Amino acid sequence: MRSDVVRLFQTLPHPCGYFATRTAQNIVIDPSAPQLPQIYDVAVQRGYRRAGGHVYHPQCSGCKACVACRVPVERFRPDRTQRRCMARNTDLSITIAPANYSDEYFSLYRRYLRSRHPDGGMDDARPEDFSRFLYTAWSPTRFIEFRKDSRLLALAVTDFCAAGLSAVYTFFDPDCDERSLGVFAILSQLRMAREEALPHVYLGFWIDSHPKMHYKARYRPLEVLREGIWTDL
Template identity: 60%
Template structure:
């Protein structure tokens, strides 16, 4: 992806999703570019992330805390806690499904947001919000569904590109919190990457010292994208 082939826009300052006292800005690849499907893989390599139909990268004038990270899927080995998570969820049926809206998924998504992000502006998500945030016409997206005796417990929104697999978003039944479905989703995405012989699972951004981001450290080998390129996390 050469810079002269695509336009980049910078968003206006907005509230930071991680630090209440900070503002944030993003660089966004032109959402009207006709070749977004072809740009997506190279953009992942450069640390970009998809949200709805936008490919973005944090570009805050006074902060560089957000660091792109990815799992080396082909060399990943689950630790003891992750093996327990797999065993705990061995009763679930995992299915790779076509991405898209339906009432069952929407009800689960809405319930998850109400419980996990109350008052955050996302907790009253209607059908259009679901489609706009989780899918895009050009995006190679699948939904990994987790079911217990037919009941939908969780969905891992997963983009599959030539350069790797991107873990876009996971939502699940908050009553099943003890299962560790967020961890389970990543483990299943690593398995999917291996089946497709894809080297990386992109986890979005890691922030050193942030409690909501600490779980990503456990998926090793983990690489961080620095000014010198991708580097193994020590």
Template identity: 55%
Template sequence: MRDDPHRNIDDLRLFHTAEHPCGYWPQRVARDLVLDPRDPRLAQWYPQALQWGFRRSGNIVYRPHCQGCRACVAVRIPVDRFQPDRSQRRCLRRNAHVTMRVLPAERTDEQLSLYRRYLTARHRGGGMDDHGASEFDQFLAGQWNDGRFIELREPAAHGPGRLLVVAVTDVVDTALSAVYTFFDPDEDKRGLGTLAVLKQLQWARTQGHSHLYLGYWIDGHRKMDYKRRFRPLEGFDGRSWRDLDIGDSA
């Protein structure tokens, strides 16, 4: 039986990072609150940390903690209450033939190639241009978490078919956490990012998980806008999770 991490909550150590450029607003600086990355209980703490609004990047569990800014809101989808809207149903119909496989979080050459193409097309100049195999493993797979790579593929008469999407997903006791998704940049009009979330929700439902964590949502940020289209969407206010009222998603 695993030790209950709540018994030792008083000795959980947290650190502030130094200020660094904000990844969402170029004119701002950011700081993060980080769980001690050397703590051997990180895997045990991780489910509770998600409930506290943290998320994982590589082996680091962090939460934005910026001076004078609370724009980043941790969000999650309650699986049993979610119903796809009209646009999401169209996305599912448009991609009805796509196949899904849930695999261990172990890199393949095909996944790495797609990842590099995605970064080149979508995040050129964002500091990840030179990511190779070691950076892929460090950023996405992690060392202590229970992760999966969800592959979405175009069916083929022979073989597994063309790889369209990889959704990096962490599994905890009662939830899934969407860590990172990359997809074929030449298929942008198919809504593959939305499809990945819908497939993660389907898998969560079959596994009996209560929530899918989506990381952070920022009101008014174009790259975060897709998250508000998943209803209901719960946000963490620092003390509890509440349904967000964020306008029409049609």
């Protein structure tokens, strides 16, 4: 008889990835739970994120800076800068592919990390790190490819859930900054969600006034989860 009880675990304190002087902890849904694929969609709506096979949300002592955020697809309207970004990238082809490892993907991933996160602990990634971090056997993950002719310029790792699209991670060619490929990836996810009649695109966590998170507030309206209720930022 299958149990409907799902265990939650709390990680040990570890260095915070956003504030150098703080420590962080996460609540993690039991990664061995057989019903994890079924409850993942509900977990996303409650502010959880996925990294590899782990579904988690921050639970830090004395700090509530990380706030889950999402964009309501039907209410979103691109601003002038975002419209310019879309116009700059009309020459790119966009393809949805299965989530798998390839040397082409990994080469771009490694170049991106070395350019954007030098000495950050991820810049010497190995092939197994790519697979372990970005997807797992049970996750509803697809890779959205952005190509100029046959050249891969960006890859948006995206979970296609009933609640919406969850933007897990995006990496792109560091030599193409003028294209704003990270912005274009989110705009493309919003367009895909609208075409699939999905209500939201989940952007992970927003942190007020943090320079790494400021870009998320540009997607208006942005909803944030506080005390279990989604409200406009």
